[in-house]
Amino acid sequence: MLLLHNEDAGTSDAESIATGEKIIGAPVTRVAVSAGTGLDPILAEHTDEDVIVAGGDGSLHALLRALYRRDELGRRRVGLLPLGTGNDFARGSGIPLDVTAAAGVVRDGATRATDLIVDDTGDVVVNAAHVGVGADAADSARPLKPHVGPAAFPIGAMIAGLVRPGKRLTVVIDGRTATHPRHRNLMVAVSNAPTIAGGSALLSPDASVHDGRMHVTISQATGPIARIGYALRLLRGRHVDSLDVIHGPADRVLVAGESFRVNADGELSAPTVSRSWRVLPGAWRLFVPADRATGRQPAAEAAGEAGPGTEAEVRR
Numbered sequence: 001m002l003l004l005h006n007e008d009a010g011t012s013d014a015e016s017i018a019t020g021e022k023i024i025g026a027p028v029t030r031v032a033v034s035a036g037t038g039l040d041p042i043l044a045e046h047t048d049e050d051v052i053v054a055g056g057d058g059s060l061h062a063l064l065r066a067l068y069r070r071d072e073l074g075r076r077r078v079g080l081l082p083l084g085t086g087n088d089f090a091r092g093s094g095i096p097l098d099v100t101a102a103a104g105v106v107r108d109g110a111t112r113a114t115d116l117i118v119d120d121t122g123d124v125v126v127n128a129a130h131v132g133v134g135a136d137a138a139d140s141a142r143p144l145k146p147h148v149g150p151a152a153f154p155i156g157a158m159i160a161g162l163v164r165p166g167k168r169l170t171v172v173i174d175g176r177t178a179t180h181p182r183h184r185n186l187m188v189a190v191s192n193a194p195t196i197a198g199g200s201a202l203l204s205p206d207a208s209v210h211d212g213r214m215h216v217t218i219s220q221a222t223g224p225i226a227r228i229g230y231a232l233r234l235l236r237g238r239h240v241d242s243l244d245v246i247h248g249p250a251d252r253v254l255v256a257g258e259s260f261r262v263n264a265d266g267e268l269s270a271p272t273v274s275r276s277w278r279v280l281p282g283a284w285r286l287f288v289p290a291d292r293a294t295g296r297q298p299a300a301e302a303a304g305e306a307g308p309g310t311e312a313e314v315r316r
Helices: 011-024 040-045 057-069 088-093 099-108 133-163 224-234
Strands: 002-006 029-033 051-055 077-082 111-119 128-132 167-173 176-179 187-191 214-219 245-250 252-260 262-264 272-287
Touching (some): 002 040, 002 057, 011 051, 040 057, 051 057, 057 077, 077 088, 077 099, 099 272, 128 133, 128 167, 128 252, 167 187, 167 214, 167 245
Parallel strands (some): 002 029, 002 051, 051 077, 077 272
Antiparallel strands (some): 111 272, 128 187, 128 262, 167 176, 167 252, 187 214, 214 245, 252 272
16 A cells, blocks of 8 residues: 655654554555655556555545546545545545544445546546635635644635625536626535535535535625625535525536636635536545445446536525
């Protein structure tokens, strides 16, 4: 097995990784990577080995992006030792947040086919991608993370929500236009798992990383009072019942309009005026607790990629 970890990991993380390695038991090759390290040479050197990521959503994002571009999603099993700030994907997939318990999941060897969202640039979404206040919140939270940890996410969202006016965008969901540029959108998000912001917000209460769909959320709560109400309801997933929110499952989503940035699993894109996403059902295999190891075989092994989507069951 190949174990990838952050070369800047602190002492406590390094100790957790060492403990996890002992629990896994199988021969493990540890490789330290940095934010600017390309994974292609590492993966090429360790052909066909299962890969364990010691990190958070961003680290898992980097690995799956590399595996997707290398067409290796169906050939390698992937494990996660959650050492990130938010660990939302681990929460949504049932992986224990305790590294010792998560290592036991890898050791036990049960896997499940897991969905992946991909965009038109060749990038991926493991947990969630945001346009509008979600991307602005990530930008505001970034300098706070070393000081306040997971609390940086809600603080960043509060700052962004108060000062950003919203974006004029067209959003097309499975071929159907859901919003027009005449309306400002506070946030547009596509998600694979339920939570964001370190579990502090329940963006898609009914989302599952194994259901073969992504979930889209559009908030048009752009007035001052409406923004506060949206933020409060988002904490418990009650925003989906609001009249100014569009929410539901989808196969394909297109966002276009005035310039925006995308926050995909905490990674901010360059400004763009268009981005589209589609879901690949069961595209990769994730080590999961034994009681969760049921479901489809990876679509990547059967067909290479997801087929054309159907009209989303989107409610307003």
